[in-house]
Amino acid sequence: SVVAMIRFLLLISRQGKTRLTKWYEPYSQKDKSKIIREVTNMVLARPQKLCNFLEWQDGKVVYKRYASLYFVTFVDVTDNELLVLEQIHHFVEVLDRYFGNVCELDLIFNFHKAYYILDELFIAGELQETSKKAILRLCGAQDALMDDSKKKNDDKRRTL
Numbered sequence: 001s002v003v004a005m006i007r008f009l010l011l012i013s014r015q016g017k018t019r020l021t022k023w024y025e026p027y028s029q030k031d032k033s034k035i036i037r038e039v040t041n042m043v044l045a046r047p048q049k050l051c052n053f054l055e056w057q058d059g060k061v062v063y064k065r066y067a068s069l070y071f072v073t074f075v076d077v078t079d080n081e082l083l084v085l086e087q088i089h090h091f092v093e094v095l096d097r098y099f100g101n102v103c104e105l106d107l108i109f110n111f112h113k114a115y116y117i118l119d120e121l122f123i124a125g126e127l128q129e130t131s132k133k134a135i136l137r138l139c140g141a142q143d144a145l146m147d148d149s150k151k152k153n154d155d156k157r158r159t160l
Helices: 031-047 081-099 104-110 109-123 130-158
Strands: 004-012 016-024 053-057 060-066 069-077
Touching: 016 031, 016 104, 016 109, 031 053, 031 060, 031 069, 053 069, 053 081, 060 081, 069 081, 081 104, 081 109, 081 130, 104 109, 109 130
Parallel strands: none
Antiparallel strands: 004 016, 004 069, 053 060, 060 069
8 A cells, every 4th residue: 555554652651661652452451461562572572773664563663763752653464664764753753843953851741732733643543643733722722721721720610
């Protein structure tokens, strides 16, 4: 297929802590835990000089390390690995622009924003929006709505 379909996406720290998970196919909680454990061990144990993709189960794990985080995806065996690496890089670029040089702490304390950005980028595991500006504009609008909502709630509390 021309378009790579991501089955799941994981963000894992160098210490093996899972920072974000997104599942585009149904898995039981037991299977999710097993997948996270296996994929984390595989990626963290892999020497840095080797390529960023490997065959696993009935597909391919494609990953890229940025600073202290590994962005890990699982795709069909027929999908183009380089295209998936580009999609990962696109996600990282949007996070970078939104947070201003994103770091692991940004994702820990603002995980809901990271999920929002991810949901704007990918639907059902396929890239839906290629424009970084469009995604950042939507995120800015969402932030403005949240600020307005907080302001209204604060005003209500003051009047009570």
